[in-house]
Amino acid sequence: MQWSSFFSVNVQSLPEMVDDFAEHWWIYSTMPLIAALIGYGTKIVAIKMMFRPHKFIGFGAFGWQGIVPKRAPEMVEVLCSTLTGRLISAQEIIDRVDGAELAALIERPLRIEVARIIKGVAADYQPAAWNLLPAPARDLVVEQAQRAALDAVVALTESLTDHIDEVFDLQTMVTREFLSDPDTLEKMFLEVGRREFAFIRRSGLVFGFAIGLVQVMVWLIFRSPVMMPLFGLFTGWFTDWAALRLIFNPKEPKKYLGVIKWHGLFLKNRIPVSQEYAVLIASRVLTADRLVRGLFNGPHQRELVGLVATVVEDAVRTELGDLDRFVATQVNELQILGDLGFGKLGIGKLLGAAARPVSAPLRAITGVGLDAMQIAPMSHAAATELVEALPKLLDGPAEEYLDRALGIRELMVEKMVAMTPEEFEGVLRPAFQADERTLILVGAVLGFLVGDLQVVVMENLVH
Known part of the structure; x- marks a missing residue:
């Protein structure tokens, strides 16, 4: 043509x-x-x-x-700013977690992990005192630390509630999840x-x-x-x-x-x-495992370790005083210590609240004392290992509990239905x-x- x-x-x-x-x-x-x-x-x-x-x-x-x-x-930037700005916040998420219930669900794996961490950190930071301490006394230290760990989980949950925005960036986490899985956006x-x-x-x-x-x-x-x-x-x-x-x-x-x-x-x-929309976000983005991973492996991991270290150090300083009395009452029941004559030396005081009550009896047995100045770095080292271990500890029943407790789907539906037409349109329209x-x-x-x-x-x- x-x-x-x-x-x-x-x-x-x-x-x-x-x-x-x-x-x-x-x-x-x-x-x-x-x-x-x-x-x-x-x-x-x-x-x-x-x-x-x-x-x-x-x-x-x-x-x-x-x-x-x-x-x-x-698109993800617009979507995530709308999602985390209007529909859900990190504070709302952490407020729904019961620290005591969570601690009970992870008690067994937590005890195993605490035993490993205590032995490793004590050997690194107090090698002379730890290596020369009799095995039954070491076991008592580990056992008391395991008991204290459950309370520490509750304390950590409360501390996270107060400082969540300092250690967790929800928008960054959601953005990363969307970009790492293009199929979710599609x-x-x-x-x-x-x-x-x-x-x-x-x-x-x-x-x-x-x-x-x-x-x-x-x-x-x-x-x-x-x-x-x-x-x-x-x-x-x-x-x-x-x-x-x-x-x-x-x-x-x-x-x-x-x-x-x-x-x-x-x-x-x-x-x-x-x-x-709520089902998709709850099942593919804001799942318990992704939130846990985002919290413990996110860009604010250093700040989180600092927060956990504070909780651990408070627990250590509190529990050492209780431990001194605990060991004093338990040491006479340990036949091996009695046979060795350690009971007469006041072994319970080895684990007193500070260097003075611990060092004297410890030196009497081993010739070396406990360095109380190492409590802070010990706590930080333990916190670092605990932060690395917690995501795995929160698998299984704990993850199922978190998914139920968070109720992301129900929370988002409730908020979206309550929106004005202009607000509702703004959830997806910008994308x-x-x-x-x-x-x-x-x-x-x-x-x-x-x-x-x-x-x-x-x-x-x-x-």
Whole structure:
């Protein structure tokens, strides 16, 4: 086809239009159907192009990468700031944890881990005193530390409640989880937005058919080939634009022309949308294991170790005083110590509250004393190992308890349903909005190309 004929305009009279329609009625009757298919097909392709391909395919500036994978960092940033800013906070999460119940669930593995940590840290920081201490006395130290560890877990939970924002960045954790698993972001769009995407596809059929009827009249009047790709472009653009407008507007039910009642689809389905969004976040992002991993292995791990070290040191200084009395009452029951004559030397005082009550009897037996100045670094070393070990200790029953106690799904549904329409729209709309223009542009370009193909087909059919 020559460009001159492509842009030519041949205005027909009414009799000519009647004769033209009578002769080619079957061609004209397909125009609305083809326009409907253009509307529908461009929507399917545009939606697919939002997510595929994951990696850029092409050369230089010519190519394509799925909109969502390409803009994932920006979309996730908007999504996570909304999620952690409006729906849930680290404080709300930690407030739901009962330290005593958690401690009871991890008692057995915690006792094993504490025994390992105590032996290792004592040997590193008090080697002379620890190595020369009789084995039964060492066992008493470990046993008392194991008992104290349960109270320390409760104290740690309370301390985390007071200082959670200093040691845990929920938004950073959520952002990392989304970016480390691209399927989660795609799943969120496809599952939570499935009604909206289905509506976009169906609207392409309806709007495309309506535009096709207008296209018939324009073709009958002007008989210009350029009209077809222009109508294809308009169909692709308008159907995307109108569908997106109808998804989010109006925010409250409204009647048009006194007959047609419409409510923005996203807001109309706010309850099921809230439930599906909450289920996805609770099952793939804010799970107990991910939260534990984010807390103990996150960017604020150093601050967390400092917090745990404070709890451990307080427990050590408190328990040493109790331990001195405990050992004093227990030492006479240890036959081996009695046989060795250590009971007469006051072995219980080996583990007094500070260096003075401990050093004298310890020196009497071993010739060396306990260095009380090492309590702080010992506590820090123990805290470091405990922070590394706790995620594994919290597997199993403790993880199940945390999932139940946190109730992320129920909390998010409750908050989302209570939102105003503007707030609710702001939960997911920014992520969609980031590329609405791109989606509309893709629809327009695809519509133009299909319209151009339609001209070639019609010209061949007519001639």
